Amino acid sequence: MVLLIGMGIVLYSDVHLEQKMIRRIAIANVLMFLYSISCYAETYLGNQTEYTLLRPILSAFNYSLITFILVTVIMIMFPNQKRYLFFPAVMNTVLCFISVPTKIVFFISEDNHFFRGTLGYLPYFINALYLLYFIISLFRNSRSQKEDFRLILYISLTTIMCLILPLFASDSTSHWFNMTIAVNVMLYYVFLLQKSTKHDPLTNLLNRQSYYTDAERYSNDITAVVAMDMNGLKEINDREGHIAGDTALQVLADCFWKAAHHGQRVYRIGGDEYMILCIDTTEDEVLSLIERIRQELAKTPYTCSIGYAMKTEDSTIDKLYQLADAMLYKDKKQFYESTGKDRRKRK
Known part of the structure; x- marks a missing residue:
C-alpha cells in the first residue's frame, strides 16, 4: 500500500x-x-x-x-x-x-x-x-x-x-x-x-550526455570513433518544413542503429550530427560498419557524410572526435562538389 x-x-x-x-x-x-x-x-x-x-x-x-x-x-x-x-x-x-x-x-x-x-x-x-x-x-x-x-x-x-x-x-x-x-x-x-x-526523444538513440558518460566509462576499451552528419537537412527544412526534417533525422537514426553491431554504440550529438563509439572494434570492422550504414542509407532518399578515426597509443577521445570530424568534413565537401548543391554553412 x-x-x-x-x-x-x-x-x-x-x-x-x-x-x-x-x-x-x-x-x-x-x-x-x-x-x-x-x-x-x-x-x-x-x-x-x-x-x-x-x-x-x-x-x-x-x-x-x-x-x-x-x-x-x-x-x-x-x-x-x-x-x-x-x-x-x-x-x-x-x-x-x-x-x-x-x-x-x-x-x-x-x-x-x-x-x-x-x-x-x-x-x-x-x-x-x-x-x-x-x-x-x-x-x-x-x-x-x-x-x-x-x-x-x-x-x-x-x-x-x-x-x-x-x-x-x-x-x-x-x-x-x-x-x-x-x-x-x-x-x-x-x-x-x-x-x-x-536517450534522445526524437530518435530514441543515446543522447549527447550519454556520449560524454560512455566516452569516460569506456575510455580504455574504445578503439574507434565514427562521425556522421546528414547532407541537405537545411534544404529539407526550408522546402518541406521541420516535420519533414525530423522524419529524415529519425530515418537516418534507424539506419545507423540497424547497421551497428555489438559494441558499437550510436548517439545523436545534436541537430543532424551522430556519433558511434566502437568498443574493441578493429579497423576492418569499422569499415564494414560504414559500408552497412551506406547500404541502409541507399534504401532511403537521404544521404550523410561519414568520417572515422582509429585509436593510437597517444590519442584521446577528443582527439579521435576531431580526426573523425575532419574526415567527415572532407566527405561532405566532396558530396557538395560532386552534386553541385549549395553547401549549408557549417557550424
Whole structure:
C-alpha cells in the first residue's frame, strides 16, 4: 500500500512521461490496489471454519486480476500492442466466474477448503502464455542497450518466480505476486525516467550526455570513433518544413542503429550530427560498419557524410572526435562538389 500510494502521488506530478504511459501505470496501480484488498479478504475468509459464497467470488476475482495485471505490465513495457492481447485475459475471467456455480476451474468445499477443478491450472497456463509473450517481446524490441535488458529480465524472472511458487507453497507465498509486481512497476518507472535522461526523444538513440558518460566509462576499451552528419537537412527544412526534417533525422537514426553491431554504440550529438563509439572494434570492422550504414542509407532518399578515426597509443577521445570530424568534413565537401548543391554553412 505504501508503494502504490507513493506511485500514485509521483504519477500525479509527473511531467516527463507521455500521458498514455502514465495512464497505463496508474491502471496497473489501481488493479494491484484492488488485488491487495481482494486477496487479503479472501485469505481472511479462508481461515474461517464456515463456508461463505463470497470466498469463491473473491477467488475468481483474484485469478482474473492477476492476469489483467500481467497484460497491463506488458502494455507498459511494450506500448505498441494490439487490443487482442486482452482476449485470453477476458476468457480467463469468464471461466473463473463461471466456476463459482460449475466448479470447472476451482471450488470451495462445505468445510471451506480450496480445490482445483477440471481446468484448475488454466489461469496458470494463461499467465504462462503472457510471460512467454513478454519474453519474446523483450528480445524482439531490441533497440535497448544491454544494460536495459538486465532490469527487464530481472522483472520477468521475479514475476515468473512469484507465479510458480504458489503452486508448491500456496500458504506462504500467496501474497508475493502483488508485492513483487508493485516493486517491479516502481523499478520500471524509475528506469523510464532514467532512460528519458539518457536517450534522445526524437530518435530514441543515446543522447549527447550519454556520449560524454560512455566516452569516460569506456575510455580504455574504445578503439574507434565514427562521425556522421546528414547532407541537405537545411534544404529539407526550408522546402518541406521541420516535420519533414525530423522524419529524415529519425530515418537516418534507424539506419545507423540497424547497421551497428555489438559494441558499437550510436548517439545523436545534436541537430543532424551522430556519433558511434566502437568498443574493441578493429579497423576492418569499422569499415564494414560504414559500408552497412551506406547500404541502409541507399534504401532511403537521404544521404550523410561519414568520417572515422582509429585509436593510437597517444590519442584521446577528443582527439579521435576531431580526426573523425575532419574526415567527415572532407566527405561532405566532396558530396557538395560532386552534386553541385549549395553547401549549408557549417557550424
